[in-house]
Amino acid sequence: MLKGVNTHIGQYHILQGVDLSVPQNSLTMLLGRNGAGKTTCLRTIMGLWRASAGSVKFEGKDIARMPTPDLARLGIAYVPENMGIFAGLTVRENMLLAARAGDLDERRLDWIYRLFPAMKKFWHTHAGNLSGGQKQMLAISRAIVEPRKLLLVDEPTKGLAPAIIGAMIEAFRELKRDATLLVVEQNFHFARSLGDAVAVMDSGRIVHTGTMSALAADEALQQRLLGLSLEAHQ
Amino acid sequence: MKTDWIPLLLVPVIAIAALPFISGSTWLTLTVAGLAMGMMIFIMASGLTLVFGLMDVMNFAHGAFITVGAYAAASVLLAMKGDMQAPSLAANLAAIGPALLAAMALAAVLGLFFERVVIRPVYGDHLKQILVTMGGLIVVEQLIHVVWGPDIIPLPRPATITGAVLIGDAAIERYRMLAVLVGLVVFVAMWLVLSRTRLGLLIRAGVENTEMVESLGYRIRRLFVGVFVAGSGLAGLGGVMWAMYQESVNAAMGMQVMVVIFIVVIIGGLGSVGGCFVGALLVGLVANYIGYVAPKLALGSNILLMVLILLWRPRGLYPVGKA
Numbered sequence: 001m002l003k004g005v006n007t008h009i010g011q012y013h014i015l016q017g018v019d020l021s022v023p024q025n026s027l028t029m030l031l032g033r034n035g036a037g038k039t040t041c042l043r044t045i046m047g048l049w050r051a052s053a054g055s056v057k058f059e060g061k062d063i064a065r066m067p068t069p070d071l072a073r074l075g076i077a078y079v080p081e082n083m084g085i086f087a088g089l090t091v092r093e094n095m096l097l098a099a100r101a102g103d104l105d106e107r108r109l110d111w112i113y114r115l116f117p118a119m120k121k122f123w124h125t126h127a128g129n130l131s132g133g134q135k136q137m138l139a140i141s142r143a144i145v146e147p148r149k150l151l152l153v154d155e156p157t158k159g160l161a162p163a164i165i166g167a168m169i170e171a172f173r174e175l176k177r178d179a180t181l182l183v184v185e186q187n188f189h190f191a192r193s194l195g196d197a198v199a200v201m202d203s204g205r206i207v208h209t210g211t212m213s214a215l216a217a218d219e220a221l222q223q224r225l226l227g228l229s230l231e232a233h234q
Numbered sequence: 235m236k237t238d239w240i241p242l243l244l245v246p247v248i249a250i251a252a253l254p255f256i257s258g259s260t261w262l263t264l265t266v267a268g269l270a271m272g273m274m275i276f277i278m279a280s281g282l283t284l285v286f287g288l289m290d291v292m293n294f295a296h297g298a299f300i301t302v303g304a305y306a307a308a309s310v311l312l313a314m315k316g317d318m319q320a321p322s323l324a325a326n327l328a329a330i331g332p333a334l335l336a337a338m339a340l341a342a343v344l345g346l347f348f349e350r351v352v353i354r355p356v357y358g359d360h361l362k363q364i365l366v367t368m369g370g371l372i373v374v375e376q377l378i379h380v381v382w383g384p385d386i387i388p389l390p391r392p393a394t395i396t397g398a399v400l401i402g403d404a405a406i407e408r409y410r411m412l413a414v415l416v417g418l419v420v421f422v423a424m425w426l427v428l429s430r431t432r433l434g435l436l437i438r439a440g441v442e443n444t445e446m447v448e449s450l451g452y453r454i455r456r457l458f459v460g461v462f463v464a465g466s467g468l469a470g471l472g473g474v475m476w477a478m479y480q481e482s483v484n485a486a487m488g489m490q491v492m493v494v495i496f497i498v499v500i501i502g503g504l505g506s507v508g509g510c511f512v513g514a515l516l517v518g519l520v521a522n523y524i525g526y527v528a529p530k531l532a533l534g535s536n537i538l539l540m541v542l543i544l545l546w547r548p549r550g551l552y553p554v555g556k557a
Contacts, residue, residue: 046449072451084446086439088554097439100451102432142450 005054005064007037007044014040016204017054022150022197027172027181029191029212031226032201038184039081041201042152045182046078047071058150073100075149081158081184083139087128091119091138094127098142105146112141115171133164137171144175151175153183157190169193188226192216200225241512241551248516252523259403264522270410272518273417274479276511278472279495279502280424281465287441287505287554289458292360295348295367296469296495297488298374302344303337303470304477304487305382308389310336318392326392337474338467344374345466349459371489378485387483413475420468421511428507437461441505441554497536501543503550512551516543 001022007015014037022028030038043049045056047068056064063071072078086094095104113120116137122130127138136156143151156172157165165187172194175181185191191198195212208215208225215221249265256264282296310333311318317329352370356362390396395412398405428434436457440447444454476491477483498517502509517536524535531538543551 048445048449067453068445068448069451069453072449078449080446080449084443084449086442086446088438088442089435093435093439096432097435097447098450 001057002041002045003055003057005041005044005051005056007040007049008052009040009049014204015044015051018201018204018206020199020206020209022180022182024180025176025178026196027176027183027194028197028199029195030182030184030199030201031186031188031191033227034186036201037204038201039154040204042078042154042182042184045071046076046152048078075147077143077148077151079139079143079151079153079156081154083135085127085130085135085138085142088126090124090126091130092123094138094142095119095145098145101146108145108147112144115174116141116167133160133167136160136164136168140171140175144179148179151179151181151183153181155184155186157185157187165190188222238552241509241547244551245512245515245519248519248523252519252527255527256523259405260526262401262404263406264526265519266406266410266414268519268522269515270407270413270417270479270518271521272515273413273421274472274475275491275494275498275517276417276514277420277475278469278491279498279510279514280420280507281461281468282495283499283502283505283507283510284437284441284461285465286499288437288444288461289357290360291353291357291367292363293348293353293367294364294492295352295370295374296466297490297492298348298371299341299345299466299469299488300473300476300491301378301483301485301488302374303341303473304389304483305378305387306340306470307333307337307474308387308477308483309382311389312387318390321393323394326394330392334471334474337470339470341470341473342463342467345463345469346459348466349462353462371492375485375489382485384485389477389481389483391478391481409478413479416475420471421507424507494536497540501540501550503547503553505554506550506552509550509552513543 002018002020005015005018006013018037018041020041030041032038040049044051047063047066051064054064055062058071058074058076063074086097089097099105118134118137119141122134127135130138140153140156143153156168160168169190172181172183176194176196183191183194192212198208198210198212198215199206200208200215202225208221215225252264253261278300282293285291285293285296311329314329314332317325320326348367348370352366353363356366391409395408398407399411428438436447436452440454440457448454473488476487480487494517498510498513501513501516502511516539520535520539521532525532547553
């Protein structure tokens with residue numbers, strides 16, 4: 001839960017008092033125009049950019065000042081917009097690195113293979129050689145290679161072909177059964193298919209919260225809140 | 235990603251290309267000399283390339299670790315002169331072992347001090363890094379004058395590794411063969427650590443994207459310090475090898491060799507240990523062949539090699555994909 005969170009990047013005041021609550025065991029979509037502060041919001045939760053004011057609470061504990069590695073150890077996983085895969089490492093090595101316990105859990109791995117069969121096929125392939133969709137699958141697989149409590153995912157469908165977006169939707173349906181997800185997305189079709197709750201950002205603030213189904217049903221509200229970004233991705 | 239063998243193949247290609255210009259026995263001598271020089275440069279440069287790749291730090295003070303390592307070893311070796319001059323391998327090793335340990339330990343401690351005090355405040359600022367590390371190198375050089383005096387210290391090689399072995403008509407210096415062997419051992423050890431261990435996995439990942447490594451739950455700062463200290467220790471080891479090669483130690487040796495080290499790091503691809511290895515061998519071979527065939531070009535041969543390689547591969551032989 002974020003309360004009154006402000007984040008500065010250099011001289012720029014990006015987050016200007018963000019209040020956001022992410023319900024447990026559900027998928028919350030964070031929508032908004034380009035430059036609204038969505039990515040900054042995720043990065044602030046993950047400790048990659050420090051909140052200059054306000055609190056970020058996770059399981060009742062204020063985590064706003066905690067270092068990023070400690071947040072990961074608490075069970076928060078982050079999939080950045082650029083996917084953050086290690087191109088020089090194989091798919092297996094990428095996954096192994098994320099499994100902090102040391103070894104990969106075979107049962108969990110089988111589950112991941114069911115979600116993303118390409119991961120099994122390209123297990124020993126260097127990640128740099130994967131296609132854009134496969135890289136995104138790897139980025140998400142890596143985030144869930146161990147059970148996580150909160151998944152922060154930044155634009156998982158960016159640049160993906162429609163067929164792969166369909167596979168992503170199926171995978172996210174599975175994922176949200178046992179984790180809390182906060183997903184930044186520009187693709188409204190994807191957001192509408194998966195979101196339980198929704199928060200819309202504009203100019204560094206949350207300007208709307210509610211259920212995804214209510215927003216999906218109200219075209220005037222969509223147009224007012226999301227404008228061109230919505231039209232471009234519908 | 236398939237293994238890219240082309241840069242590695244350049245080493246035998248250049249060696250074979252030099253053969254028509256040089257007689258057989260001289261070619262063999264020059265080739266071993268070039269490989270030995272390359273291996274020593276690799277030992278000195280490998281830590282620097284890792285530090286740059288992982289921490290994005292331009293550390294001109296790396297030369298200080300080389301010099302301090304050489305001086306530490308010289309102190310030990312001169313104190314054990316008897317063992318050094320004895321015609322017994324065991325006695326020689328009894329002197330060299332502690333000398334190498336002292337060199338690596340002192341260079342590593344100096345590296346730790348530099349990382350904590352000099353470099354940490356300027357992470358992320360290349361201009362300041364160049365200024366403070368260059369300043370640090372000068373300060374260490376002057377401190378060496380204070381502690382060890384301003385004169386060059388002669389450093390004779392141990393008795394059992396002086397002289398040469400005759401292979402046909404070619405005279406191959408024993409010390410150069412040893413340098414090749416030590417360089418190979420260091421390279422294989424680094425390769426094993428980087429490719430077969432979890433620590434190596436973390437280092438390779440960190441070279442690509444430090445932020446993501448942190449997001450996966452690893453404290454990258456600790457890794458930074460460990461790699462910096464290990465790289466400094468390796469520079470100390472390289473300093474000893476280089477000092478024994480030159481049979482003397484002087485306070486400016488680290489600064490003098492830094493130019494070649496930077497060339498090797500750039501040729502190899504910033505952050506690439508494999509590239510650094512191949513780059514060092516190429517520099518060693520080319521310097522020796524050109525020095526023999528066209529001595530007037532010898533001074534510029536490294537620069538010429540760097541220019542040609544960067545024209546071919548602008549990010550070095552084995553570019554590291556940084557996020």
